[in-house]
């Protein structure tokens with residue numbers, strides 16, 4: 001499946017036992033020796049009474065992570081198309097709390113992604129105090145970032161032109177920067193106007209992807225926090241457009257975008 005070009009291998013872990021170690025995840029994610037994906041998603045029964053399903057996310061490097069926005073839309077599409085739920089909106093348990101995806105009549109999916117968190121301890125990010133922007137020292141330059149959590153950690157840079165931004169070089173350095181004890185997703189945001197941005201993300205554990213849902217949420221929240229953006233923003237990523245809405249303060253972030261099934265299959269993990 002894919003959500004705006006961010007692609008996933010999704011397993012029904014309700015009707016079959018799926019226990020994968022990091023090496024097996026890396027094999028499945030490998031685009032030459034395996035199936036190929038940015039992340040691997042498990043659809044499981046919930047462990048919480050206030051949830052309908054549990055959603056587990058593994059990056060291509062094999063690491064399990066807290067949240068994935070484009071994956072949440074594909075999760076909803078999968079559950080609906082597989083007949084695992086007839087509901088138009090479901091409560092999904094993730095490692096960073098409950099999110100609520102909803103099928104739209106046009107086939108897109110809207111997800112309440114919960115509230116952004118700015119406290120450095122909750123990102124986590126090593127900083128003397130919470131701020132709208134921080135200076136991050138890289139190997140041979142200092143860059144200005146905003147830092148926040150959408151359940152997973154994000155560092156967002158403001159650039160003049162995302163086509164010429166040093167996404168590969170700076171992204172790799174930011175992802176592994178010691179200021180982020182759990183590593184971080186590195187966003188590069190070009191503000192077009194108050195209702196439109198262009199975004200590229202060098203993702204933790206996957207490298208640059210064609211789109212990053214939580215990255216789009218984080219970038220819009222950062223821009224609104226600095227009064228550079230309006231509450232509803234169209235985010236143009238290389239794989240498609242996401243619509244993000246945030247009313248500020250302790251309100252949740254809403255994300256709307258596509259979710260497509262590409263093919264199904266079986267794989268023998270040997």
Ligand SMILES: N[C@H](CCC[C@H](N)C(=O)O)C(=O)O
Pocket residue numbers: 006038039057059065066067068069070071152153185203204205206209211212213214215
């Ligand atoms: N690489 C992310 C997980 C996937 C997020 C992204 N694919 C999205 O759509 O939000 C992390 O390590 O936090």
